[in-house]
Amino acid sequence: KQEVTQIPAALSVPEGENLVLNCSFTDSAIYNLQWFRQDPGKGLTSLLLIQSSQREQTSGRLNASLDKSSGRSTLYIAASQPGDSATYLCAALPDLPQGGSEKLVFGKGMKLTVNP
Amino acid sequence: SQTIHQWPATLVQPVGSPLSLECTVEGTSNPNLYWYRQAAGRGLQLLFYSVGIGQISSEVPQNLSASRPQDRQFILSSKKLLLSDSGFYLCAWNRQKHSSYNSPLHFGNGTRLTVT
Secondary structure: OOOEEOOOOEEEEEOOOOEEEEEEEOOOOEEEEEEEEEOOOOOEEEEEEEEOOOOEEEEOOEEEEEEOOOOEEEEEEOOOOHHHOEEEEEEEEEOOOOOOOOOOEEOOOEEEEEEO | OOEEEEEOOEEEEOOOOOEEEEEEEEOOOOOEEEEEEEEOOOEEEEEEEEEEOOEEEEOOOOOEEEEEEEOOEEEEEEOOOOHHHOEEEEEEEEOOOOOOOOOOOEEOOOEEEEEO
16 A cells, blocks of 8 residues: 655745755555645645656746656755645555556655745 | 646634535646645645545545545545544545546645534
């Protein structure tokens, strides 16, 4: 059974720092790995999706990498800003022999606070 | 472009009352549809998912039910709410995995349900 872990649960940093958010998963048989952002009281917003055959994806100041062999994904945020403050969640879509899964397995998220 | 609508945004209901939350998706056909619940400190819990009209998979035994009367409509219901049903309910969609496009999961803005 796939399990996704995000450590630490919270992080507080000063503005301008380059950040690394970690995500680990127990089963390397994944179809893709997705990163989301959630603002307080809102739904989740998709940030990046990395297919199992890819090593990384970039969008603006965000870069996500995937290492299936070690069961890890990282989200890099360059030059952090107060507007980046939110909870960040990662999720793995299992790739099962019987035809695959449609069900993402989520981590519990990491609450990021960027202080001005 | 695709959009997802979820309503109401907030709801306060007494114990024992019925529940109906509705979600619709525009701009795509034959999506996978999901209902999640997010409780404080417990992460995202998948409640139901559907890969087609009338096809509902239940992930957690409880007093909730889901229906998909139309291709892009997903409804979460209960006949009698419990205090433990309080939480933040999120509807989501993505394209089915067999398509050529690796689809991220897209969420609605959620419904904050308080059972009193």
